Amino acid sequence: MIKDIRTYKLCYEGINDERDALAIKGLAEHPMEIVVTEIETSDGYVGYGESLAYGCSDAVQVTIEKILKPLLLKEDEELIEYLWDKMYKATLRFGRRGIAIAGISGVDTGLWDIMGKKAKKPIYKLLGGSKRKVRAYITGGYYSEKKDLEKLRDEEAYYVKMGFKGIKVKIGAKSMEEDIERLKAIREVVGEDVKIAVDANNVYTFEEALEMGRRLEKLGIWFFEEPIQTDYLDLSARLAEELEVPIAGYETAYTRWEFYEIMRKRAVDIVQTDVMWTGGISEMMKIGNMAKVMGYPLIPHYSAGGISLIGNLHVAAALNSPWIEMHLRKNDLRDKIFKESIEIDNGHLVVPDRPGLGYTIRDGVFEEYKCKS
Structure with a gap:
């Protein structure tokens, strides 16, 4: 009770x-x-x-x-x-x-x-999963007055040195030409074997997203996340149809009903959602299983505290997700909220085998x- x-x-x-x-x-x-x-x-x-x-x-x-x-x-x-x-x-x-x-x-x-x-039992086992590690990509490349092109290159090279084979870079705040130059600089330092995705955080118009998407195609970008406002599903579907670069999103959507419309309209190529705002573990599992039925990969979003990261990790393990998002920006609400350390192994997040979420609040x-x- x-x-x-x-x-x-x-x-x-x-x-x-x-x-x-x-x-x-x-x-x-x-x-x-x-x-x-x-x-x-x-x-x-x-x-x-x-x-x-x-x-x-x-x-x-x-x-x-x-x-x-x-x-x-x-x-x-x-x-x-x-x-x-x-x-x-x-x-x-x-x-x-x-x-x-x-x-x-x-x-x-x-x-x-x-x-x-x-x-x-750990949550992922209660959900029927067996996967103990999930490959992570690192979101970085944020804009900062203190971060010139050389520091951006150093940042992304550090992630690759740690063993991560996927990175995501923020775009949309500078001109398209400047953002393309940032991406070219990153590619030079991380090499061809590392996947590079981009995230526009919903700021482009349809016309801008279409133009930027065509430029991203030439760079072999992994996926183009949240190019336009989440509400414009028909326009997002047009982007997904017209562009070769996959459209990913929309973590700013809520519950199975909204995600059903996203998938039904084919507004994305990759589904992204997060336990902290889509309805929790129960709802994320429903969205993930619906994505399987409709033929979409689900890659969990992450941006806040340690509890939501681990919740996402259990669901990713249960759904056999190919990737999960991770940040390495300084953040005590991720790194110091638990007594235990979040385990990373050669670019993978390790799913805890302890009961429940598997972590103890400090x-x-x-x-x-x-x-x-």
Whole structure:
């Protein structure tokens, strides 16, 4: 029985000045901020989940505490599917996307953490998976006033030296000519055996994305992520049809219903989603299995804390995903939230074989990284 649900707003102030195109264009800032949900059962089990909180942590926390928590107290924590439906239907009038689904995401992941701990099995095994390692690509190449072309080359060379065979570079904030030069410089230093993807963070118009996509084709780019606004599915489908470079996305979509439309319209070639905002582990598994039925690869997105990274990793292992996204930017909410270190082996993330998520929250971390406002 669910005894209590507690939430924590965590912020990391030490993130550097690196930005993507959305931030540079003044359309969105991405503070390193998460909401952690802690679920306690009457028989002493505790599970943890993470919710999207890009500047909206107050709203996410209130949604969990005031709307979702009263629905869940005294319920059987093992009835995960039933509880997901209960939360979703209770928030239909104002949810279905955004903050409500972000709240559900954290709760759902926490419930799976508890289920694994009770069963004494890692989540990926409960989901039927067997894969112990998932190949990771590193997202870097952010824009920064302190990062000239030489430092960009050094950064990407470092990732390859660590054993990663895939990298992703931010584009869209500079002119197309400047971004192409950045990509050419990176190719020179990483060689032909490393896959290079790009991420425009939704900033291009259709015409701009089409032009940039044709330039990217000539460079042999691995995939072109979120070229345009997520809502323009028909235009994204036109891009996917007209361009040889694969279109990837859209992590900014929510739940199986939105992803069904993305896939039905053939708006992408590669499906990307994230447990912290698509509805948690339960919903990501549904999206992943639907992608299998419709013939799409699923590569999990990642951008925030350690809990969502590990949640994504369990789902990737269960779905046999070919890749998973990883960042190596300085981020204590990823690297210092657990007692254990996140294990990387020659460019792969190692799936923990310990019960639940497989990681232990470090003592005092909620107080240490508590948001100041």
